[in-house]
Amino acid sequence: MSNPHIWSTPRRLQPSISLLAAFEAVCRTGSTAAAARELSLTQGAVSRMVKTLEEQLEVTLFKRERKRLKPTDAAKAYAHDVRKALDLIARSTLGLRANPGGGTLSLAILPTFGTRWLAPRLPHFLAAHPGVTINLGTRLQRFDFAQSTFDAAIHFGDPDWPETEHVKLFDERMIACCAPDFHKRHPLDEARDLLTAPLLLLETRPRAWTSWFEAHGCGAQPARGMMFDQFATMIQAAIHGMGVALLPAFLASGEIEAGRLVPAYGEAISGVGAYYLIWPQSGAQHPPLRSFRAWLETETADLQ
Template sequence: MLAPRRLLPSLSSLLALEALDRLGSASAAAEELNLTHSAISRQIKVMEGQLGMPLVLRDGVRLKLTPAAREYCETVRATLHELSRASIKLKANPLGGSLNLAVLPAFGMHWLAPRLRHFATTCPEVTVNLSSRLRPFDFGREEFDAAVHYGARDWQGVRYLHIAEEYVLPVCAPKILKQPLQSAEQLLELPLLHLETRTSAWENWFAHHKVKPENITGMLFDQFSTMAQAAAHELGVALLPMYLAQGEIEAGRLVPAYGKPVKASGNYYLVWPENPPARPALEKFIEWVGSVV
């Protein structure tokens, strides 16, 4: 339930107060809002009358916010930002129904994005907004409806839908390999590239081939895409998922370094909060993902 209308200042007054706080002077606020200095002062006085308390200290024509008003402005600014975002969403999707999805960059680009056209055709009333996130986060603090998660079912307070398994292959620039490798152990003689969020990936791959390296070191990357580029520029061998490696191999930028694709230890999931219940746009997306995997 909303507060009494007498406690809800007009948008004009809120904009004037926020601009005064952010810019530091009534003149600057007036210029940004295309108003006069006196108009800014009048808007503040109207708000003071509504709230029944002073918001500024007046020194001649200068206006300076009180400490309480500056704190109030933090909430005002956040509220105006949310209102602006809501307006952008409405304009982008006038039919209603938007979905904010956090994706892993490489998986989002190479696996999900090519399939989204089918979803857009199937559910044209839903607009999907994509943003990158590399690690789990608190849905209560982020403006996401769902996320793509890799690994185990270790994200607390969410529901899971299995999307895909991951198969990885060591790849490198053609010039790195002077001759084909005869064993997995020979890879230890080459520089190995690592992903920050997959610190045990190489250990797991070597374990699959019955090799127990003492210590694996090498360059560290935060995303698969930059690691793939580093491999293409002859900086080392990258252990890439097949949805990314296949395109690089077909383009001739990378070649398999050794062996066949190996199943990784983690899986891809679509996750969303247990509470509150999924909105209709998310329900449609969940149903669609379940139909294409």
């Protein structure tokens, strides 16, 4: 939904792009002469534009010292925000020119989720929405949408980001897996046998093994073993017989079907979080996001 207050904003708080571009260029380059060369304007024109902006905002942005303009601290902070806004406008314009029939969705993804679950399915979305372009970037931790270029993120954990909306994709279910040869060398007849087996741990799931042992009646056992920062590398370590990995069922299923891994012991259990699609409230009506959200809800309906 569009912001009903935008058009009631006083005109002086909506400076033209040309004035803002001149102001930002002076702050960044340090002089009206350098800004003029960059913008293909005269030095006098840049000086007048800066003066016009100050009059429009009714704020002094520069101190005049020996015919030089020195930005105030407030102007430096303002220039930082203006720079981001101008960059966003430029990127949006390039995206429109490159894809006038649709739109662009910039999506932050978890690396293994993106490569193992999302990537094989994306061609179906793109075929159904030929005008939409999706740009992917990896983020392991939560971030501030206001300080990024992302329209949405696929996140694991809790959907408690400020000023965002979300849709739950599915709960994580974890299964203990190992290589077939490893299973032959290390008989795992009961859950407690895993206490003496080499375990593979993930940095972002510090309590995963503890929860697994609790679920199998072993109490809150501390887990020790080799640590990984991504599931992808941990899966490869398990395939090469380096230990037992506790993997999300949706990632483990393909490896088990291919015979590269086998269940070490027991069935999949509930994990310690869920996967969510999260987006800033201000971008909820972005058409590519709305299309992607609807498609993603359909794709994960059987996993709820």
